[in-house]
Amino acid sequence: MNEFVNADPAELAKFSELAHRWWDPDSEFRPLHQINPLRLEWINQLSPLEGQKALDVGCGGGILSDSMARKGAEVTGIDLASKALRVARLHALEAQTPRVQYREISVEELAQESPGSFDTVTCMEMLEHVPDPQSVVTACAHLVKPGGWVFFSTINRNAKAFALAIVGAEYLLKMLPQGTHEYAKFIRPSELAGACRNAGLDVLQVRGMQYNPLTGRYWLSGDTSVNYMFAARRLST
Structure with missing residues (x-):
């Protein structure tokens, strides 16, 4: 067991309290259910999942894991x-x-136990909840095979992201429970790109994810000012 567990007990408790609601599409996890087809298709286009070994880091109740x-x-x-994992196992x-x-x-x-074991690694909506994002990025890079794909999604750190992801989503629209996110833990794309470079990952595609509260529609775009995703490959050398 690692001496240092890169997790915030308060964050784990926060999501454990909601664990029984992971698979309710009208619950606090509704946004995850709504964006899952978009990000799944994006992942599958770049790294076709059929026959692959895939790892979903920070899987929660298993929404993305199940679909992959x-x-x-x-x-x-x-x-x-633990509670979220029990829900994931029960749903499976x-x-x-x-x-x-x-x-x-x-x-x-897991990176110490099984380095280079996976064709595709995903780490979605997790980096903004851990004390040391670089540690997670590095571990993901160690877990993927040379030439394999690693996918990250997180939230930019700027005034617009604060207004939309916290004030809008948590307080006005009540799409997420209040306190879900901490602005100081948001990550700028330049910071995530640096973390990827430090870990030996080559960032090949960056996509933003946008939402229209009037229509309830999500879509991918080039606008990374709030929610965004990285697709990176482990350098083969």
Whole structure:
């Protein structure tokens, strides 16, 4: 076991309290259900999942893990929130999801245990919740095979992101519980790009994700001012 677990107990408790609501599409996790098809298709276009070994870091209740398995990948979902993992396992049993398993283990510990084991690694909506994002990025890079893909999603740190992701989403529209995000933990694309370079990852595509509260529609764009995603590959040398 690592001496340092890169997790905030308050963050784990926050999501554990909501664990039973992960698979309710009208719950606090509704935005994740709504954006999942968009990000799944983007991942699958760049790194076709059929027949791959995929790792979902910070999998929570398994929304992305489950959908990647249904695309034909052999998926491992990892998280440190015990209650969320129990929900993920229960859903996999009830939905008879093939080729998915869940483990309560940190990404750093798994990187020591199984380096270079996965064709695709995803880490979505997690980096803004951990004390040391660089540690997570480095561990993801160690876990993917040379030439394999690593996908990250997080939130930019600027006035617009504060207004939309915190004030708008949590307080005005009540799309998320108040306190879900801390502005100081948001990550600028330049900072994430630097973390990827330090870890030996080559960032090949950056996409923004936008939302229209009037229509309830999400779409991918080139606007990374609030929510954004990185697609990077591990350098083969």
